[in-house]
Amino acid sequence: MKIALVTGADEPLCAVAEHTRALLPHLRELAEVRRFVAADGSERPASIGGEQLHPITDLRPREFDQVVYQVDDEPRCAFMPPVLRALGGTVALHSWALPNLAAAAFPALGRGGWRGLLAAVREGGPTQAAAWRRARAAGVWPADMTFNRSVIRHADAFLVHSARLGRAVREDRNARTALAVVPGGGVGARADEVQPWSEVARSWVEALGTFPHAHSARRPLVRVALQAAAGRGGRGE
Numbered sequence: 001m002k003i004a005l006v007t008g009a010d011e012p013l014c015a016v017a018e019h020t021r022a023l024l025p026h027l028r029e030l031a032e033v034r035r036f037v038a039a040d041g042s043e044r045p046a047s048i049g050g051e052q053l054h055p056i057t058d059l060r061p062r063e064f065d066q067v068v069y070q071v072d073d074e075p076r077c078a079f080m081p082p083v084l085r086a087l088g089g090t091v092a093l094h095s096w097a098l099p100n101l102a103a104a105a106f107p108a109l110g111r112g113g114w115r116g117l118l119a120a121v122r123e124g125g126p127t128q129a130a131a132w133r134r135a136r137a138a139g140v141w142p143a144d145m146t147f148n149r150s151v152i153r154h155a156d157a158f159l160v161h162s163a164r165l166g167r168a169v170r171e172d173r174n175a176r177t178a179l180a181v182v183p184g185g186g187v188g189a190r191a192d193e194v195q196p197w198s199e200v201a202r203s204w205v206e207a208l209g210t211f212p213h214a215h216s217a218r219r220p221l222v223r224v225a226l227q228a229a230a231g232r233g234g235r236g237e
Contacts, residue, residue: 001031001205004064004214006056006083008076009037016072016094026201034064038079061087067214068092068159068204071151075104081150089214090178091155092204096168102147109147112136123147157211159204180207 005024010017027033039055056079061067067089069080078101084091102123108115109123109132116136120129124147135142152169157178160166166179182203184195 001066001208002064003027003031003033003208004036004059004061004067004089005033006036006059006067006069006080006089008070008074014072014074014076016070016074019094020070022197023201023204026198027204029198030201030205038076056083059083059087061089061214065213066090066208066211068208069155070094071098071101073098073100075100077101078104081105081154084151084154087214088154088156088212090157090159090208090211091151092159093151093165093169094161096148096165097144097146098148098151099145102145102150103141105150110141120147123149125149156214157207159207178211180210182207 005020005027007020008017010021024033024035034054035051036054036056036059039057059067067087069077069084069089069091071077071080071091072094077098081101102119103109106119106123108119110116117129117133120132124132124145128142128145128147132142132145149172152172157180158166158169159180159182160169161182161184163181166181169179170177180203182200184200
Protein backbone atom coordinates (compact mmCIF):
# COMPACT_ATOMS: atom_id res chain seq x y z
CA MET A 1 0.00 0.00 0.00
CA LYS A 2 1.18 3.51 -0.87
CA ILE A 3 0.15 6.24 1.57
CA ALA A 4 0.44 10.00 1.21
CA LEU A 5 0.59 11.31 4.78
CA VAL A 6 -0.34 14.99 5.08
CA THR A 7 0.94 16.54 8.30
CA GLY A 8 1.69 19.87 9.89
CA ALA A 9 5.18 20.98 10.86
CA ASP A 10 6.95 19.01 13.59
CA GLU A 11 8.36 22.09 15.28
CA PRO A 12 7.47 23.27 17.81
CA LEU A 13 6.66 19.75 18.93
CA CYS A 14 3.02 19.08 19.80
CA ALA A 15 0.97 16.01 20.67
CA VAL A 16 -0.01 15.15 17.10
CA ALA A 17 3.58 15.66 15.90
CA GLU A 18 4.74 13.23 18.58
CA HIS A 19 2.02 10.82 17.42
CA THR A 20 3.32 11.06 13.84
CA ARG A 21 6.92 10.49 14.88
CA ALA A 22 6.01 7.46 16.98
CA LEU A 23 3.74 5.92 14.36
CA LEU A 24 5.79 6.43 11.19
CA PRO A 25 8.53 3.79 11.71
CA HIS A 26 5.91 1.09 12.31
CA LEU A 27 3.67 2.31 9.50
CA ARG A 28 6.61 2.16 7.10
CA GLU A 29 7.15 -1.50 7.95
CA LEU A 30 3.71 -2.19 6.46
CA ALA A 31 3.34 0.42 3.72
CA GLU A 32 5.21 2.86 1.53
CA VAL A 33 4.69 6.30 3.10
CA ARG A 34 5.53 9.68 1.60
CA ARG A 35 5.03 12.74 3.78
CA PHE A 36 3.54 16.03 2.55
CA VAL A 37 3.55 19.37 4.38
CA ALA A 38 2.55 23.01 3.77
CA ALA A 39 3.90 24.41 0.52
CA ASP A 40 4.48 28.05 1.48
CA GLY A 41 7.93 27.40 2.90
CA SER A 42 7.26 29.22 6.16
CA GLU A 43 7.34 26.04 8.26
CA ARG A 44 8.87 23.47 5.95
CA PRO A 45 12.46 22.30 6.28
CA ALA A 46 13.77 20.16 3.44
CA SER A 47 13.93 17.17 5.75
CA ILE A 48 13.50 16.06 9.33
CA GLY A 49 15.97 13.52 10.68
CA GLY A 50 16.99 12.64 7.14
CA GLU A 51 13.39 12.15 6.00
CA GLN A 52 12.51 14.04 2.83
CA LEU A 53 9.40 16.19 3.10
CA HIS A 54 7.33 17.06 0.04
CA PRO A 55 5.28 20.23 -0.56
CA ILE A 56 1.55 19.58 -0.71
CA THR A 57 1.43 21.00 -4.24
CA ASP A 58 3.41 17.94 -5.40
CA LEU A 59 0.73 15.53 -4.19
CA ARG A 60 -0.89 13.48 -6.98
CA PRO A 61 -3.58 11.18 -5.51
CA ARG A 62 -3.42 8.71 -8.39
CA GLU A 63 0.11 7.80 -7.29
CA PHE A 64 -1.19 6.55 -3.92
CA ASP A 65 -3.70 4.09 -2.54
CA GLN A 66 -4.68 6.49 0.25
CA VAL A 67 -4.24 10.11 1.25
CA VAL A 68 -4.31 10.51 5.05
CA TYR A 69 -4.43 13.82 6.93
CA GLN A 70 -3.20 14.08 10.52
CA VAL A 71 -5.68 16.64 11.92
CA ASP A 72 -5.71 18.21 15.36
CA ASP A 73 -6.80 21.63 16.61
CA GLU A 74 -3.53 23.27 15.57
CA PRO A 75 -2.92 26.36 13.40
CA ARG A 76 -0.24 24.39 11.56
CA CYS A 77 -3.05 22.27 10.05
CA ALA A 78 -4.66 25.35 8.46
CA PHE A 79 -3.40 24.47 4.97
CA MET A 80 -5.34 21.19 4.95
CA PRO A 81 -9.03 22.18 4.46
CA PRO A 82 -8.62 23.44 0.85
CA VAL A 83 -6.66 20.31 -0.04
CA LEU A 84 -9.26 18.10 1.62
CA ARG A 85 -12.04 19.80 -0.33
CA ALA A 86 -10.14 19.31 -3.58
CA LEU A 87 -8.97 15.72 -3.08
CA GLY A 88 -11.00 14.08 -0.34
CA GLY A 89 -9.20 11.32 1.55
CA THR A 90 -9.02 9.94 5.07
CA VAL A 91 -8.75 12.14 8.15
CA ALA A 92 -6.98 10.81 11.25
CA LEU A 93 -9.01 12.99 13.60
CA HIS A 94 -7.48 13.74 16.99
CA SER A 95 -9.93 16.41 18.24
CA TRP A 96 -13.62 17.06 17.62
CA ALA A 97 -13.51 20.84 18.06
CA LEU A 98 -11.13 22.64 15.68
CA PRO A 99 -11.48 26.39 16.45
CA ASN A 100 -7.74 27.13 16.37
CA LEU A 101 -7.36 25.40 13.02
CA ALA A 102 -10.37 27.29 11.65
CA ALA A 103 -9.14 30.66 12.95
CA ALA A 104 -5.80 30.15 11.18
CA ALA A 105 -7.39 28.84 7.98
CA PHE A 106 -10.08 31.55 7.84
CA PRO A 107 -8.72 34.78 9.40
CA ALA A 108 -12.04 36.55 8.79
CA LEU A 109 -13.30 34.70 11.87
CA GLY A 110 -11.03 36.92 13.93
CA ARG A 111 -11.76 40.12 12.03
CA GLY A 112 -15.54 40.00 11.97
CA GLY A 113 -17.73 41.53 9.28
CA TRP A 114 -19.85 39.68 6.75
CA ARG A 115 -16.92 37.54 5.63
CA GLY A 116 -16.39 36.42 9.20
CA LEU A 117 -20.08 35.66 9.63
CA LEU A 118 -20.08 33.63 6.42
CA ALA A 119 -17.06 31.66 7.62
CA ALA A 120 -18.70 31.08 11.01
CA VAL A 121 -21.86 29.73 9.35
CA ARG A 122 -19.81 27.50 7.07
CA GLU A 123 -17.60 26.13 9.84
CA GLY A 124 -20.08 25.86 12.71
CA GLY A 125 -23.62 26.25 11.38
CA PRO A 126 -26.22 28.97 12.14
CA THR A 127 -26.38 28.44 15.91
CA GLN A 128 -22.63 28.71 16.42
CA ALA A 129 -22.47 31.61 13.95
CA ALA A 130 -25.01 33.49 16.08
CA ALA A 131 -22.91 32.83 19.21
CA TRP A 132 -19.80 33.93 17.31
CA ARG A 133 -21.52 37.17 16.32
CA ARG A 134 -22.57 37.94 19.90
CA ALA A 135 -19.06 37.23 21.16
CA ARG A 136 -17.53 39.44 18.46
CA ALA A 137 -19.86 42.26 19.48
CA ALA A 138 -18.58 41.87 23.05
CA GLY A 139 -14.97 41.90 21.82
CA VAL A 140 -14.12 38.33 22.86
CA TRP A 141 -13.41 35.06 21.09
CA PRO A 142 -16.42 32.75 21.52
CA ALA A 143 -16.04 29.69 23.70
CA ASP A 144 -17.19 26.16 22.92
CA MET A 145 -17.02 26.52 19.13
CA THR A 146 -16.44 23.35 17.11
CA PHE A 147 -15.77 25.10 13.77
CA ASN A 148 -14.90 21.77 12.16
CA ARG A 149 -17.15 21.42 9.13
CA SER A 150 -14.45 22.00 6.51
CA VAL A 151 -12.86 18.84 7.85
CA ILE A 152 -15.85 16.73 8.92
CA ARG A 153 -18.01 17.34 5.86
CA HIS A 154 -15.32 16.88 3.18
CA ALA A 155 -13.38 13.81 4.31
CA ASP A 156 -14.24 10.45 2.74
CA ALA A 157 -13.26 8.38 5.79
CA PHE A 158 -11.99 8.73 9.35
CA LEU A 159 -9.56 7.12 11.77
CA VAL A 160 -10.50 8.01 15.36
CA HIS A 161 -9.21 6.97 18.79
CA SER A 162 -12.56 6.44 20.50
CA ALA A 163 -16.08 5.25 19.74
CA ARG A 164 -17.39 8.52 21.20
CA LEU A 165 -15.47 10.56 18.63
CA GLY A 166 -16.66 8.22 15.89
CA ARG A 167 -20.30 8.69 16.94
CA ALA A 168 -19.87 12.47 16.87
CA VAL A 169 -18.56 12.27 13.30
CA ARG A 170 -21.40 10.06 12.08
CA GLU A 171 -24.09 12.07 13.86
CA ASP A 172 -22.82 15.30 12.34
CA ARG A 173 -22.60 13.88 8.83
CA ASN A 174 -25.92 12.01 9.15
CA ALA A 175 -24.79 9.59 6.46
CA ARG A 176 -22.99 6.29 6.03
CA THR A 177 -19.35 7.07 6.73
CA ALA A 178 -16.28 4.88 6.42
CA LEU A 179 -14.74 4.99 9.88
CA ALA A 180 -12.45 2.91 12.06
CA VAL A 181 -11.82 3.22 15.78
CA VAL A 182 -8.16 2.63 16.61
CA PRO A 183 -7.79 2.67 20.43
CA GLY A 184 -4.57 4.25 21.53
CA GLY A 185 -4.10 5.75 18.10
CA GLY A 186 -4.99 9.31 18.97
CA VAL A 187 -3.84 12.28 20.97
CA GLY A 188 -6.85 12.04 23.29
CA ALA A 189 -6.57 8.34 24.07
CA ARG A 190 -6.80 7.36 27.74
CA ALA A 191 -3.88 5.65 29.43
CA ASP A 192 -5.81 2.37 29.69
CA GLU A 193 -6.43 2.44 25.93
CA VAL A 194 -2.79 2.66 24.91
CA GLN A 195 -1.56 -0.17 22.70
CA PRO A 196 1.79 -0.80 21.01
CA TRP A 197 2.50 1.47 18.05
CA SER A 198 3.00 -1.58 15.88
CA GLU A 199 -0.64 -2.52 16.54
CA VAL A 200 -1.80 1.03 15.84
CA ALA A 201 0.01 0.95 12.50
CA ARG A 202 -1.48 -2.45 11.64
CA SER A 203 -4.97 -1.21 12.46
CA TRP A 204 -4.43 1.85 10.27
CA VAL A 205 -3.35 -0.24 7.29
CA GLU A 206 -6.19 -2.73 7.71
CA ALA A 207 -8.75 0.09 7.85
CA LEU A 208 -7.23 2.01 4.95
CA GLY A 209 -7.48 -1.12 2.84
CA THR A 210 -11.28 -0.93 3.13
CA PHE A 211 -11.69 2.86 2.73
CA PRO A 212 -12.48 4.64 -0.56
CA HIS A 213 -9.53 6.06 -2.43
CA ALA A 214 -8.94 9.79 -2.60
CA HIS A 215 -10.21 11.25 -5.86
CA SER A 216 -8.39 13.34 -8.43
CA ALA A 217 -8.27 17.08 -7.88
CA ARG A 218 -11.21 18.99 -9.27
CA ARG A 219 -8.83 21.90 -9.75
CA PRO A 220 -5.04 22.07 -9.68
CA LEU A 221 -3.53 21.89 -6.24
CA VAL A 222 -1.23 24.78 -7.06
CA ARG A 223 -4.25 27.03 -7.48
CA VAL A 224 -5.84 25.66 -4.30
CA ALA A 225 -2.67 26.43 -2.34
CA LEU A 226 -2.38 29.94 -3.79
CA GLN A 227 -5.99 30.73 -2.99
CA ALA A 228 -5.58 29.45 0.56
CA ALA A 229 -2.41 31.51 1.04
CA ALA A 230 -4.13 34.62 -0.33
CA GLY A 231 -7.03 34.08 2.06
CA ARG A 232 -4.74 33.78 5.08
CA GLY A 233 -2.84 36.82 3.99
CA GLY A 234 -5.65 39.24 3.40
CA ARG A 235 -9.07 38.32 2.09
CA GLY A 236 -9.92 35.85 4.86
CA GLU A 237 -11.44 33.19 2.63
